[in-house]
Amino acid sequence: MSTAPSSPKSQERIGVYVCHCGSNIAGVVDVKDVAQWAGRELAEDGVVIARDYQFMCSNLGQELIEADIKEQGLTRVVVAACSPHLHEATFRTACQRAGLNPYLCEMVSIREQVSWVHTDRDLATAKAKALIAGGVERVAWHEPLEPLIVPINPTTLVVGGGIAGIQAALEIADSGYPVILVEREPSIGGHMAQFDKTFPTLDCAACILTPKMVAVGSHPNITLLTYSEVERVDGYVGSFLVTIRKKARYVNAETCTGCGLCIEKCPVRVVDEVFEAGLGYRKAVYRSFPQAVPKYPVIDTEHCTYFQRGKCKACQIFCPTQPKSINFEQKDEIIQVEVGNIILATGYELFDCRRIPQYGYGRLANVYTSLEFERLCNAAGPTGGEVVLRDGVTKPKTVGIIHCVGSRDSKYNSYCSVICCMQSLKFAHLVKERTGAEVYNFYIDMRTPFKDYDEFYQKVLAEGVHFVRGRVAEVTDAARHPGEEGKIIVQVEDTLIGRQRRIPVDMVILSAALEPRRDAQEVAHKFGIACSANGWFIEKHPKLDPVATMTEGIFIAGCAQGPKDIPATVAQGAAAAARVIGRIHQGHLALEPVRASVIAERCSGCRICNNLCPFNAISFREDLGVTEINPALCQGCGTCVAACPAGAITGTQFSNEQVFAQIEGLLMLDFSGAPRGAAVRMLEPALS
Amino acid sequence: MSTNGAKPKLAMYWAASCGGCEIATLNIGEHILTVDQVFDLAFFPCIADFKVSDVEGYPDGYIDLCLFNGAIRSSENEHMAHLLRRKSKILVAFGSCAYEGCIPALANLTSRQAVLRTVYLDNPSLDNPSGVLPQTTTPAPEGELTLPAFYHTVKTLDQVVDVDYYVPGCPPESHQIWAVLQTVVAALTEGAPLPPKGTILGAGQVAVCEECPLARHEKTIPRFYRPYEIVPKPGLCLLEQGLVCLGPATVCGCGALCPRVGMGCRGCYGPLPGVVDQGARILTALASVIDVTGKPGDNEEELARRVQDAVSTIPDPAGLFYYFSMAHSLLHRARVADNQ
Ligand SMILES: Cc1cc2nc3c(=O)[nH]c(=O)nc-3n(C[C@H](O)[C@H](O)[C@H](O)COP(=O)(O)OP(=O)(O)OC[C@H]3O[C@@H](n4cnc5c(N)ncnc54)[C@H](O)[C@@H]3O)c2cc1C
Ligand code: SF4
Numbered sequence A: 001m002s003t004a005p006s007s008p009k010s011q012e013r014i015g016v017y018v019c020h021c022g023s024n025i026a027g028v029v030d031v032k033d034v035a036q037w038a039g040r041e042l043a044e045d046g047v048v049i050a051r052d053y054q055f056m057c058s059n060l061g062q063e064l065i066e067a068d069i070k071e072q073g074l075t076r077v078v079v080a081a082c083s084p085h086l087h088e089a090t091f092r093t094a095c096q097r098a099g100l101n102p103y104l105c106e107m108v109s110i111r112e113q114v115s116w117v118h119t120d121r122d123l124a125t126a127k128a129k130a131l132i133a134g135g136v137e138r139v140a141w142h143e144p145l146e147p148l149i150v151p152i153n154p155t156t157l158v159v160g161g162g163i164a165g166i167q168a169a170l171e172i173a174d175s176g177y178p179v180i181l182v183e184r185e186p187s188i189g190g191h192m193a194q195f196d197k198t199f200p201t202l203d204c205a206a207c208i209l210t211p212k213m214v215a216v217g218s219h220p221n222i223t224l225l226t227y228s229e230v231e232r233v234d235g236y237v238g239s240f241l242v243t244i245r246k247k248a249r250y251v252n253a254e255t256c257t258g259c260g261l262c263i264e265k266c267p268v269r270v271v272d273e274v275f276e277a278g279l280g281y282r283k284a285v286y287r288s289f290p291q292a293v294p295k296y297p298v299i300d301t302e303h304c305t306y307f308q309r310g311k312c313k314a315c316q317i318f319c320p321t322q323p324k325s326i327n328f329e330q331k332d333e334i335i336q337v338e339v340g341n342i343i344l345a346t347g348y349e350l351f352d353c354r355r356i357p358q359y360g361y362g363r364l365a366n367v368y369t370s371l372e373f374e375r376l377c378n379a380a381g382p383t384g385g386e387v388v389l390r391d392g393v394t395k396p397k398t399v400g401i402i403h404c405v406g407s408r409d410s411k412y413n414s415y416c417s418v419i420c421c422m423q424s425l426k427f428a429h430l431v432k433e434r435t436g437a438e439v440y441n442f443y444i445d446m447r448t449p450f451k452d453y454d455e456f457y458q459k460v461l462a463e464g465v466h467f468v469r470g471r472v473a474e475v476t477d478a479a480r481h482p483g484e485e486g487k488i489i490v491q492v493e494d495t496l497i498g499r500q501r502r503i504p505v506d507m508v509i510l511s512a513a514l515e516p517r518r519d520a521q522e523v524a525h526k527f528g529i530a531c532s533a534n535g536w537f538i539e540k541h542p543k544l545d546p547v548a549t550m551t552e553g554i555f556i557a558g559c560a561q562g563p564k565d566i567p568a569t570v571a572q573g574a575a576a577a578a579r580v581i582g583r584i585h586q587g588h589l590a591l592e593p594v595r596a597s598v599i600a601e602r603c604s605g606c607r608i609c610n611n612l613c614p615f616n617a618i619s620f621r622e623d624l625g626v627t628e629i630n631p632a633l634c635q636g637c638g639t640c641v642a643a644c645p646a647g648a649i650t651g652t653q654f655s656n657e658q659v660f661a662q663i664e665g666l667l668m669l670d671f672s673g674a675p676r677g678a679a680v681r682m683l684e685p686a687l688s
Numbered sequence B: 001m002s003t004n005g006a007k008p009k010l011a012m013y014w015a016a017s018c019g020g021c022e023i024a025t026l027n028i029g030e031h032i033l034t035v036d037q038v039f040d041l042a043f044f045p046c047i048a049d050f051k052v053s054d055v056e057g058y059p060d061g062y063i064d065l066c067l068f069n070g071a072i073r074s075s076e077n078e079h080m081a082h083l084l085r086r087k088s089k090i091l092v093a094f095g096s097c098a099y100e101g102c103i104p105a106l107a108n109l110t111s112r113q114a115v116l117r118t119v120y121l122d123n124p125s126l127d128n129p130s131g132v133l134p135q136t137t138t139p140a141p142e143g144e145l146t147l148p149a150f151y152h153t154v155k156t157l158d159q160v161v162d163v164d165y166y167v168p169g170c171p172p173e174s175h176q177i178w179a180v181l182q183t184v185v186a187a188l189t190e191g192a193p194l195p196p197k198g199t200i201l202g203a204g205q206v207a208v209c210e211e212c213p214l215a216r217h218e219k220t221i222p223r224f225y226r227p228y229e230i231v232p233k234p235g236l237c238l239l240e241q242g243l244v245c246l247g248p249a250t251v252c253g254c255g256a257l258c259p260r261v262g263m264g265c266r267g268c269y270g271p272l273p274g275v276v277d278q279g280a281r282i283l284t285a286l287a288s289v290i291d292v293t294g295k296p297g298d299n300e301e302e303l304a305r306r307v308q309d310a311v312s313t314i315p316d317p318a319g320l321f322y323y324f325s326m327a328h329s330l331l332h333r334a335r336v337a338d339n340q
């Protein structure tokens, strides 16, 4: 009944390898002493060999382990080096090459957990010994494990048809594999389709985007499901079963030629809050924009006279096709598809500028959001590309552009939205070009870090745009002297000259922050991934694995992962595609066997664990009254293992025996470095 | 095991316990006649007049089966544990006190001094003007009077002597006691195999939920209630209604008696096989289902406050989660000095 497992230790032949990591570890930890100590003091725990080496991860270091496994008959290996995140795979593979099951290797982090966080050499050395003792006690309980091999369905689901999703879909489709692209709006294109010009090259957004949209629409390998949303995801990497709702368009795609006569004849005008950002109108039967892909319109039932009042049908009457392509009886359709991998490219939303009332948006007519301004500039936009005030005719003589609206502000979003400086510079240039107005850019810091970006800044500077450094306090129409009458006044502390300034302008543009989609959390949950504190999807590793997630088979790309510009978005779309294509090529995937399972005979069906799994791996079998874990979905996080009050869930590599043995080992020495005997054991003083 | 056709010898002893185990044993109904037929009583202070000196006079291993109930809380308890171990072939830690420490072991949350102070000095119903406390030796005209020493820490039986089997329960259910006796009787009289040493007898392998008729669902619990605060809806899992129930962390065998009548399981049957610390198990389980679902942008302090609010609806977590298992748990006792 004691907590200490009766260790199988003496039967194992354990090798301990202590890495110097150059001076990374050896600079703080006496690695030679540690290795000698382990060889001596842990001999009765099964250690038959203990070495230190400059770089264990080098080929020579790995060969050392391999040779010992073969020559000394090692049955377990402990490598004390950096974090397992970095080199666990390296050393496992080395063991495997020498014929030892890779899961019989344990890594002990004496760099991240010791040398990088301590300065006292003696204490650091003692801590390294304690951690190694823990590793040695633990590894004796390791079991040989085999990876779970799952086949990969070659079809990929891409969610979100912005530039990220478009790029990903095309890359995969071009390499010969099927893609299903699901887009919530009636057309693909995302935010980029709304822009006029794109920084820093000022090429026309439509000119570079529409060819890609057309390619998606006509690609034999792409099934495009617009006006659709994913309802449910079942299964796991390699074989997801996805349930999709295709919303009723009331337009029959088989017969519609996209002539647009219905749109022309529809009598209802609706303010277009989505594509035109509220600046323009559309009809009740509409296409988001002329180059929309697919070309078929949709009927907005909320505004359609027929759906609201039971008569009209103008669109159907004028539809020239036979049979008529307008079908008021169409219903939402639920379809199910099987896919092997999923790429989430759901993008961002614009910060609601009304949340900063002192900037006047929604109250002062000539305060615009950045997206409104994009539409204003756009030749296909509501003003035909004329930059004019809300009256529709007056050209502004002075324009103020405010950076960082809702970004870098602890009240709203503390992060930097990345694109606003460049986008504000783009606006400054466009205003100058279209109106010749005086332009003031109000910035906090100018951030122009990527290729050709600072050159663009220099160009805009040379165009005579004024730059005022300081956070704008207020945008108001309350004039203080005659010169301000009829103007909007931007009140700001110019921190470069250390003075309050009031700058009267005709138009103000607010460079609003990029924010996570309001349903990002919900979508993340649906696909079994997580959001950061700010609400963006979390990548597996911020540097080394930026498009994968902690859930196997789910990838992320574009602004859904965090604010970024189009080049970075496209790069991520392509990167996610490359990851998926690699998988499809392999045909199968070996999943880490470190995962949890329910011992059915011990499960009482209390259901405590049922809603805890962040990867939706847990389900309850009503028929058997017990809980089950889907091994392919489980990522071995251990949440449920800790939660099960009955101890009915075990985690491979994290069994009670392993954890308790590790604790025993850790407590083997006190921090004066004295071995055994002097140990601090919690239970003993109380028991004796 | 018995020799010369003589009946096997049965003993039942109480250390720090309430006597409920004896009552439960006698409550096996007419089976008591079988017990009488099969066994000779060797020592059973609750029902027959034996003296310790009788036991001391027995040869070692004389008693075939000793049901030892009660925790080890005094030098006398410990002495008797050693004595009965020596004299018994099969020593059973019988009932929650002997197995896990039970209510007596809640004293491990405080100190010996504090217990004595409460019992002999601070209790409002006391009349002890000179503040007399029990002493191990007291000189008297007749000679020296002695009392057993009162320990600072309550222990389980297996923390002082080697134990063969465990029977959980506070008290063990009578039908389970009878089942245990049958197992032993079969071994003693018919040569049937005994279960492996260390086995927990008279209990199931699964949690109390298995025997509980209430309907269970996924759980998210915004706050907990004490039993007097709400009337539970019938038919629905008590935990889901915010009533702390240790059923999921407690081995079955009792028939889910408490939850059946709307009272959360207190955990007297102890942890499930392989679980080291029942209190820690239910603690992590409940912590996992506290409903503090946040959303991005939620202020951390606000979340922390909600967690704290939910947690503070359990006023005595140590007492509640380690109601029966304190001595046996990883905690074992609070770090309080003897004389504090
Ligand atoms: C005003 C402004 C100007 C900009 N100008 C430039 C510029 O000049 N140059 C530049 O490099 N960058 C610019 N950017 C940044 C640029 O917009 C982004 O880098 C890019 O659009 C990100 O593309 P995306 O595909 O990740 O997201 P999005 O464009 O937001 O696309 C996401 C798509 O997913 C769809 N979707 C969302 N949720 C779901 C769901 N649950 N199911 C199905 N579909 C869904 C959406 O409808 C949308 O079509 C600008 C940004 C702003 C705000
Ligand atoms: S928590 Fe444990 S006992 Fe309860 S349902 Fe889950 S696996 Fe079964």
Ligand code: SF4
Pocket (backbone or CB within 6 Å): A595, A596, A612, A613, A614, A615, A616, A617, A618, A629, A633, A634, A635, A636, A637, A638, A639, A640, A641, A651
């Ligand atoms: S360990 Fe449990 S909670 Fe974690 S991924 Fe596996 S099943 Fe889900």
